[in-house]
Amino acid sequence: MKTKEAYIEVDPGVELYVQDIGTGDPIVFIPGFTFTTEVFTEQVEHFSKTHRTIVIDPRSHGRSTITVQGNDYVTHGTDLQKVLNALKVENATFVGWSFGCLTAWEYVRQFGTDHINSLILIDMPPKSLSLQQDEDWVEGPLDDLAAAYTNYLRNPQGQRDFISAYATGVMVQRELKDEELTWLVEQSLKTPYYIAANLFASGLFSDYRKEATQSSESVPTLFIVAEHWAPTAHTYLRKLTPQTSVKTLGGHLMFWEHSEKFNELMDAFLEKNR
Structure with a gap:
């Protein structure tokens, strides 16, 4: 099956690459x-054997335009709506991974859920930072995240070191081959460090708890969370989004490392909510 590729303009001079x-x-x-x-x-x-399958490089990612404008998740939510309009897509299942979940929730904030069929949210709390570490599912301690922003996302080598450490410590559960780690780091470095810093700050200061609750009450929603923080995430989501289905699998990049198991979880959810 041939992949259709397109570049969709979302702002003057800014195109997003779409498969x-x-x-x-x-x-x-x-x-x-x-x-x-x-x-x-x-x-x-x-x-793609059973569904129309669309994948997007957000602005300043991958093959999309590198721009100093709009590198935040408010703009990414608007960009998503423009892409869906251009492709005439309605009633889609959104699958957001990590900060990609913020894009999905921002879409909900701006445009509601009328044109969403269901949501699959991969390993991302709706609010990244909290001082209530014992109660909330968060990205990490404030001091650690501040140090990552201050010490790493200041130059290409810092970004390289940050992604290398994250890939080996959080993303996967096995030892990465050298070529796999190199590939993951090269994926990230397609976004320049100064834009990565903007995105990092935008993501960490986001708060989509309201949208997470709203969307889970409006459309079928599945969270898939990594094993390393599953107990905290399950407890937190039962309170915030009690109607959500929550599954646990692997590390942060579980859909890549455990693709067959992940796809089975998605298949079961999609079949149930056709």
């Missing part, structure tokens, strides 16, 4: 912080 393959009910995959369409290769191959 569009297959027919049927649409699924839209949104990659996380500084990553690209390529991380979803196994999902595209699997789901």
Whole structure:
């Protein structure tokens, strides 16, 4: 099956790279912080056999335009709506990974859920920072995240070191081959460090708890969370989004490392909510 590729203008001079393959009910995959369409290769191959499968490089990611404007998740939510309009996509299942979940929630904030069929949210709390560490599911301690912003996202080598440490410590559960780690780092470095810093700050200071609750009450929603913080995430989501289904699998990049198991979870959810 041939992949259709397109560049869709979302602002004057700013184009987003989009892959569009297959027919049927649409699924839209949104990659996380500084990553690209390529991380979803196994999902595209699997789901394009039964669904219209769309994957987006957000602005300043991958093959999309690098721009100093709009590198925040408010703009990314608007960009998503413009892409869906251009492709004439309605009633899609959104699959957001990591900060890609923020794009999905921002879309909900701006445009509601009338044109969303369901949501699959991969390993991202709706509010990244909290001082209530014992109660809330968060990205990490404030001091650690501040140090990452201050010490790493200041030059290309810092970004390289940050992603390397995150990939080996959080993303996967096995030892990465050298070529795998190199590939992951190269994916991230397609977004320049000064834009990565903007995105990092925008993501960490976001608060989509209201939208997470609202969307989970309006459309079928599945959270898939990594094993390393599953107990905290499950407890937190039971309070914030009690109607949400929550599953646990692997590390932060579980859909890449455990693609067959992940695809089975998605298949079961999609079948139940057709």
